Amino acid sequence: MILGFFQTSINARVVDTIEALESKSFGDENAKVKIVEFASLTCGHCAKFHNEVMPILKEKYIEKGLIHFTYKDFPLDKFALKASMIARCAGNEKFFKFLDVFYKKQKDWTRTKDPFKSLLKIAKFGGLKDEELKVCIGNKSIEDGILKQRLNSSKKYDIKATPTLYLNGEKYNGDLTIEALETKIKSMLK
Numbered sequence: 001m002i003l004g005f006f007q008t009s010i011n012a013r014v015v016d017t018i019e020a021l022e023s024k025s026f027g028d029e030n031a032k033v034k035i036v037e038f039a040s041l042t043c044g045h046c047a048k049f050h051n052e053v054m055p056i057l058k059e060k061y062i063e064k065g066l067i068h069f070t071y072k073d074f075p076l077d078k079f080a081l082k083a084s085m086i087a088r089c090a091g092n093e094k095f096f097k098f099l100d101v102f103y104k105k106q107k108d109w110t111r112t113k114d115p116f117k118s119l120l121k122i123a124k125f126g127g128l129k130d131e132e133l134k135v136c137i138g139n140k141s142i143e144d145g146i147l148k149q150r151l152n153s154s155k156k157y158d159i160k161a162t163p164t165l166y167l168n169g170e171k172y173n174g175d176l177t178i179e180a181l182e183t184k185i186k187s188m189l190k
Contacts, residue, residue, distance in 0.1 A: 020088040021145040024095050025070035027062040033188050034068045036166040038153055040076040041083040041102050042110050043162040049176050050103040056178045066189060071099065072153055073146050074162050079115045082137060084146050086123045089136035098126055 035057075039046040061067040073088075075081040087098035101122055102109070109118035123133055136142070153159055157166065165172040165181075168188060174180045 015089060015091040017139060017141045017145070019091060020085075020139075020142045021149075022092065023070060024072075024088075024092070025068060026096065027068040028065035029068055031062075031066055031068040033061070033066060033185055034070070034168055036070045036072060037163050038072045038074040038157065038159050038165075039163040040074050040080040041087075041099070042075075042077055042080040042106070044106070045161075045176070046163045047103045047106040049163050050099065053176060053178050053181065057181070060182075061185060067185070071096070072149065074150050074153060074159055074164075075146065076162060079110065079119065081143065081146060082116055083119055085136060085139070085142050086119060086128070086133070088142060088146070089132070089139070090123075090126060090128060094126065098123075101126065 037049075039049070057067065057069070062069055073080075073084040075084050083102050087095050087102065090098050102119075105122060109115055109122060112118045120133055124130070128136070157164070158171070163176065165176070167184060172181075172184065174184060
C-alpha cells in the first residue's frame with residue numbers, strides 16, 4: 001500500500017512508503033569520514049549519544065563537510081519500531097527533527113503507562129494529524145521494511161548492541177564519548 005501525500009497546517013505530511021524507507025543521512029556525501037549508526041529509539045545509550053555527542057559532531061564535523069552521517073533503525077522493541085515508523089512517515093525533511101525529539105523526550109514517553117499513546121502525542125505536536133498517524137502506524141510495508149533492514153543489518157554488520165557505529169566501513173569499538181570519537185575521527189581526517 002502506498003501512502004498518499006497529506007498536508008497539515010504546519011507543513012508536516014505523511015510520506016509514501018518509498019520515501020519512508022529511504023536511507024536517512026545528512027552531511028556532505030563526499031566527506032572523508034562516513035559514520036553509520038545503528039540505533040533503537042528506546043535505547044538509553046542511544047539517547048545519550050544523540051543528546052550529548054551528536055550536537056558536537058554536527059557542529060564541528062558534519063556541518064563543515066567533514067563527516068557524512070547515516071542513521072539506521074535497529075528497533076529493540078515494539079515501541080522503538082512504532083517510533084521509527086512515525087519518524088520515517090514524517091518524511092526526509094523532518095526525520096532527524098523527530099529523532100531529536102524522541103531521543104530528548106525518551107524518558108518521558110518510554111516510562112509512561114502507555115508509551116504508544118505518548119508517542120502519538122509527540123507526533124501530533126510535530127504536526128501529524130490523527131488520521132495520518134493511523135495510516136502510518138497501520139502501514140505494514142513500512143513496518144516490514146524496517147524489520148527487514150534490521151535483520152539484514154544484524155547479519156551484514158554483526159550488530160549485537162545499540163548504538164553501534166561504523167566509521168568508513170569498520171566497526172567502531174571505542175568509547176562513545178565525544179573525546180574518544182574525536183580522537184578516531186581526527187586520525188581519519190589526516
